[in-house]
Amino acid sequence: MILTALIYKDIKQLLRDPKTLVMVLLMPVIVLVMFVAGYGGPGGNIPIAVANLDGGTISWRLISELKRASAMGLGSFEVVKTAYTFEEAYDSVRKGEVYAAIIIPKGFTEEVFLGKETQVGIILDASYADISERVYRVLVLTMQGFQQKVTEKYGGFTFNIYRVTIYGPEVSKIDAFLGVVMSVLLHLVPMSLIAVSISRERERRTFEQLIMTPISSYDIIMGKLLAYMIVTMADTFLTLGLAVYVFKVRVVGSFLDLMVISFLILICSLSMGLLISVLSKNQLQAYQMAIFAFIPSMLFSGFIMPAELLSPKVKIISKLLPLYYFLKAFRNIQIRGWTLYDNIFDALMLIGETIVFLLTAIKLLKLRVE
């Protein structure tokens, strides 16, 4: 009897906070829908470049064969760029325009007809080790299939694939994961921490006394932002310093640039958290909303795999997420050794989103107790 009374009471209480309940119950459904939207269908294509130095009939056949090859659940290759020299192909991988470039050597058609050995090259971007490994394997399989078909028609030939790696030689797992770890530390943690700050004041009724003083919503929002920034900033730099200097995680670019971009995502996360705080009625709701807001970031920002490889529909969502810009810039600096200036667009997007979050929060925070 005691137990049923308690169960009854708790269910009633749950039902009386519909906002939280909806979030909790809908969370699995929404996560699944988002997951399917992002990963279920044919994925986005892997952008590659092709340098066809040959130009003969067989080389064009190879290219169309490559386009048809499915990249093991990642969608197909998409030749987004045609290069005319090896250097040009190399450059577009280095700049991050494509994940790989395939080099078809001069005289390829002739060599195939003559049954000689031919050398096909691939330039890979090691900063996305996972992707480049897959691209390489797909290329090998495609070449093998192509070899069979060609042999049936024109007689046998052999081929060799040589690989050139940029930002290599190898990116270890910890190097590759630093960005992901920093995302959790700089996005989810500060966001959920500050998300409860205003609702806590409401819940403890301190808000009622606070707004009796001649302060504005600007004061409240900026006060909270700066306080939490000071506290969490130390933590950020400590983590980053520990990773780089103690655990020797490889950072090719400048440490200072890495700190700047980390700082930018930190204030952006805090601003986003403040907006959540303004929108939520109590602390529980705020926590739920913070987690809820993190889910699309986790799925679509390059946290799990590069956002470019997601289906085109959800790429639009990716471009709204601060974490997308952070991860991109962070990896570019850490692994590719780019400078902050090279990532200026991402940095500006982070600043822009921060401003939008803050202005919205200030606008929506009502100095009332209803």
Place this chain on the structure above:
Amino acid sequence: MSLEYAVETVNLTKVFGNFKAVDNLNLKIRKGEIFGLLGPNGAGKTTTIRMILGLIKPTKGVVRVFGIQVEKERRKVLKMTGYMPQRFSLYEDLTVEENLMLYALLYGYNRREARERVKELLEELFLEEFKDRLAGNLSGGMKQRLALAVALVHKPKLVIVDEPTAGVDPPLRRYFWKYFKDLNKRGVTIIVTTHYMDEAENCDRLALIFRGRKIAEGTPLEIKRLAFGGDIIEILLEAPSPPKLEGIEGVKKILESERYNGTVSIKVLVDDASSRLISIVKRLESNGVKVVRGSQVYVGLEDAFIKLIGEQAQ
């Protein structure tokens, strides 16, 4: 717009869903008075106060504080107004002194002025020895004193206190009222809500609120007269039967008469006890009736309150 009023509400209304918490309330609270908002729990006192302070938005109606419309220029109003909410609303994880310093600075004092003002308040409200204690660890009475100190930190001209004495022991209640009277003497207008009737007697004027509506307003004496239709006097006579009183000037109604061992005790409703008591006694004596004793019957606000509410509820 009149400058003689500290607070003026015009047709103030607040509707929550389909519940009318405050219904067309018109109050005129004069500068320099202690004004009591009286009413049972849920009558709409706190909602009214929150609307006066701009903490919630009225569904309808206007509030003016010292002639300034709250909805338009709330900040100006806040600088002149102190508020002590019904429930403790300060930071429990800050000390007494830290809470006071915070509020002093938020009201625009510089650091030196703030320290001085905080020191003053700590002394005035006997909080000096607890100044380093976390507010969360204070007893109920100390919390109330701290809350009052915060309400007064910027020397407001109007102080609004919402049930300041709920859950407070009698000595502190008395102290609070003494303190309010002192403040009032210094020219501060005080609005206080309470449902303790003995406290309400301390107010200069009262408004009785019931179900969101004002059912009476005036001095405690006026309210009692309103409830009973006048004053009540009791006369003890030596007579075998009650004499005829009807028709005597000022007499409104004979409320009751009791015979006991050759004496008669009569309760009479008159328009004004102070002038009529003597004239009635004289009239009876001139008619040859021996009057043993005549006095005004003390009516508590509580009786008036219950009577007025009872009439409304019907």
